[in-house]
Amino acid sequence: MKTFNIGELSEKSGVASHAIRFYERENLMPEPARTHSNYRRYPEDAIARLQFIIHAKQWGFTLDEIRELLMLQDANGDRAEAKRIAKKQLEKIRHQIQSLSRIEAVLSETLEECSGEGPMDGCPIVEAIAQKG
Amino acid sequence: MKTFNIGELSEKSGVASHAIRFYERENLMPEPARTHSNYRRYPEDAIARLQFIIHAKQWGFTLDEIRELLMLQDANGDRAEAKRIAKKQLEKIRHQIQSLSRIEAVLSETLEECSGEGPMDGCPIVEAIAQKG
DNA sequence: CTTGACCTTAAAGTTCACTTTAAGGTTATG
DNA sequence: CATAACCTTAAAGTGAACTTTAAGGTCAAG
Numbered sequence: 276m277k278t279f280n281i282g283e284l285s286e287k288s289g290v291a292s293h294a295i296r297f298y299e300r301e302n303l304m305p306e307p308a309r310t311h312s313n314y315r316r317y318p319e320d321a322i323a324r325l326q327f328i329i330h331a332k333q334w335g336f337t338l339d340e341i342r343e344l345l346m347l348q349d350a351n352g353d354r355a356e357a358k359r360i361a362k363k364q365l366e367k368i369r370h371q372i373q374s375l376s377r378i379e380a381v382l383s384e385t386l387e388e389c390s391g392e393g394p395m396d397g398c399p400i401v402e403a404i405a406q407k408g
Numbered sequence: 409m410k411t412f413n414i415g416e417l418s419e420k421s422g423v424a425s426h427a428i429r430f431y432e433r434e435n436l437m438p439e440p441a442r443t444h445s446n447y448r449r450y451p452e453d454a455i456a457r458l459q460f461i462i463h464a465k466q467w468g469f470t471l472d473e474i475r476e477l478l479m480l481q482d483a484n485g486d487r488a489e490a491k492r493i494a495k496k497q498l499e500k501i502r503h504q505i506q507s508l509s510r511i512e513a514v515l516s517e518t519l520e521e522c523s524g525e526g527p528m529d530g531c532p533i534v535e536a537i538a539q540k541g
Numbered sequence: 542c543t544t545g546a547c548c549t550t551a552a553a554g555t556t557c558a559c560t561t562t563a564a565g566g567t568t569a570t571g
Numbered sequence: 572c573a574t575a576a577c578c579t580t581a582a583a584g585t586g587a588a589c590t591t592t593a594a595g596g597t598c599a600a601g
Contacts, residue, residue, distance in 0.1 A: 281577095291559085292578090293559075293561080294559060296579095296580095297558075297560090301558090312566080312567055313578080314567080314568095314577090314579080323538065330537050330539070332558090333511075334511050334515065334537065335508075335511060337557080338558070338559095339557095344534065351528050351529055353527070353528070354525060354526050354527060354528055354533075355524045357522070357531050358519065358522050358533065361515065361518070361533045362519060364515065365512065365519060369512060372512060375504055375505045375508070378466075378467050378501055379498065379505060382501065385494070386491065386494055389487065390487070394487060395481050395483075395485050395487055395490060398487045398490050400490050400491060401460075401477065401481055404463050404464050404477070405463070413548075414547095414548075415547065415548080424589085426589075427589060429549095430589060434588090443548095445596080445597055445598085446548080446549065446596085447547090447548055447549080448548085465588095470587075470588090471587075471588070471589095472587095543601095545598100545600090546598085547596105547598070547599095548595105548596075548597065549594100550593100550594090550596105551592105551593090552591100553591080554591065555590070555591085556589105557587100559584105559585085560583100560584075561585090562582085563582085563583095564581100565578105565580090566578075566579065566580105567576100567577075568577070569575090569576080569577085570573100570574090570575085571572100571573090571574090
């Protein structure tokens, strides 16, 4: 089986060496084997684990949540737990979409109202922001 | 005309005293008048200015952007500038909505696939995150 | 006239997810 | 065998938007 040191793993995974060490300190990556000169030696599946982390981050999971998911996997834990975490994430995302959509509606309407000409005094954009709510 | 010291302004605006001082250092709030004992004395329109800041933050503007908007107002500047800032913000928000919607679609589909029973091994949620992309 | 609730400043701490720096040890190449 | 490109650690820095702390001065009530 092929093994890599941290620079190679960094290149293959797209995660900076320092970030990999950071994930190790944060218990997202397991402590790898070491060479006689104390260099980290990673097995191939470390690439997949880092890509899991990258992808979960893109989905908006925090490192705390990702750690939970990884620990569940490592312990081959209960699928119900993973579902609970993912459900919470889905609700968070739906909530964010709702908030942003409300803002999008008001902001785009306001932008149509504003000619973009003349002085700030009476500018619809500023007035829209000034309204409470 | 009524004036307030910082605690009263904090109560009326809902912004913590320390945050008000922070906004002053950051040039979002003007330096107010002082009493003989060096206490800050705010005019009534300080409330509206703080509420403008709060609201703009809710719309996702950064303090830098809010400072720009406030400076435009203070200088009675060009409405085109305000429109440019708001347009950029609208694009940012639309982009966020798009990203989140894509995530929402995949995540909710994945959640339906996952029974929530059994061990982690083969869990559709984990597998969905593990896919690159 | 003392207690407590205000106010002042500067500076350090918070959270998140890293990045950068400092000060070295190791390995591959010419 | 020198030099460059790796690797090691601990600790400090980043940015955003504050919050907290430290060390005091002031004011109203009893």
